[in-house]
Amino acid sequence: MSHRGKFSVLVAVVLVLAVVATVSVLRASARADRRDQARPDGPRVTTGEVGLGPGARRMVFRNMAWGPHRDELASTAASAPAGTRTATAGGLTCLRFHAASGTGVCLQAVHGALTDTYRATVVDARLHEGAHYPVPGIPSRARVSPSGRYAAWTAFVGGDSYAGTDFSTRTAILDTRTGKLTPSLEVYGIVKDGRRYRSADVNFWGVTFERDDRHFYATLATGRKTYLVRGDMPTRTVTVLHQNVECPSLSPDGTRIVYKKRVAGLPADAPWRLYALDLRTMRETALAESRSVDDQAVWSDDRHVTYALPGDFGADLYTVPADGRGTPHELVKAAVSPVYL
Template structure:
């Protein structure tokens, strides 16, 4: 065969392979679309406005329902969260989201040609971008103070799960008014048992803000243990309050913390149970949720908390009383990262 003949055969083979690859991709896409449309029991999602300002009480969350609005922010009435949901008109997608007083923080993936990067986008009440900041790893937790002045986020910079011990985190706090960013809480001083504490293995995650725009709570991990710490934004210092606390969430009245606690005897990949801590008496109460919850709960009111558990669409939201009584119930299918407005 001549050189020209061999070249013609090679070109023909390449074209055939390209056609086969294209057909395979299109078929896979079509199967995915049919699967998304056919998924039974999925919620109805419509396009519309998602507003973070004053108005009727509502639940905002990351929509996990299969279809064109997956991963977009969506909203539903707080009194009927399982009904039709409205996905944001601007198509804002977030891995984690939180908002208060008309200010939101959206932790996003930025897809590149070779790798993904992440950013924290601060948005106004109409979900318009006000500022953006790089996030050094996989987003994990996000919070906004009740006044909307401060935002905090946590990312994994090593590992991607809290279940084991081989991970590291970075937690940032932002003053949304001044733009002052503290990229890592590790610059804060630590007080434990009345003494200054220093260690190279310190990790922070899971900030929750008090209403005074000065104090917050968070998880501190060091020496193979976790602690609840109370932080002061003015003195830039945290004080150890209690042991074996992860992902705290402060009640609206500031008197209790609900958190996930590692319980001896549970599986290594599902080691937590939800507990409530009375900050005055330091008395712990186990909540009535028997499953392992790997989430930072939100308070739906003064008596109940909401949290995510794995579900058919990725995650579903559940609620349970915060006093140890009652029992959990499913609240919303195909949703994660909730916030009540």
């Protein structure tokens, strides 16, 4: 046989093997999806419509249950969050998500041939995608202001965990009405102890908005310490209010912040406990959750907060009263990044 003939046979064999391998992988994936959907302990997901518009009170979250809708946005009734969840066929896939007043922000991975990139996508009440904005690292936190006008997101641009000190973040704020983007809060002036503060090691993360479309709260890290700051968008300044605050979440009535606080004596990789801070008195209250929570909690109402903890499917959602009383309990399996609409 000629060299050309031998080469043709070799190419044909390689192609046949590639097709067989591809078919095997696809069949195994389909079997796995069917098996995971049939797991008796797994959440049930049906296909339907998911939106952010007015209607009965409900939760929207990133679905972590295995199957064709994993990582897509799903919805359940807020009154029965552990019930059957609904996901849209070919729905929106997000790593982090938040929404308010019919506007959402979805932090997404864009899968490339060699590496992934990330972006923030603004969506409307029907989850139709609008403008896209590049995110310069691994998405971590997302928030939309109560009016829907502003969106904020945080990404790791160095490191991938808040537990240590060797990381850097980038936090952006977007005016969804005008499209004006502040790519980094590090351009804001800092007021600490009544004086302007400057340092090369400044990091911001975990924005939460007030209702006035002017002010926000966030975490500032500098000098190996973290602080709660209140930001003013028109003046582009933040003012330090309180120490040892991470990932703040403002209550619906605007009077309290729930956050994760580093507590001495806890393991280095699980150093946090949930606390509530009264913004008028600056009095702290430890919540009843005794496990380490690495999440930016959301308020389900004026009295309770919801947050994620590791679970069999990746993460589960729990709830606890925000006044330090009661006990935490599991709310939803296989879910993360919840929003109450």
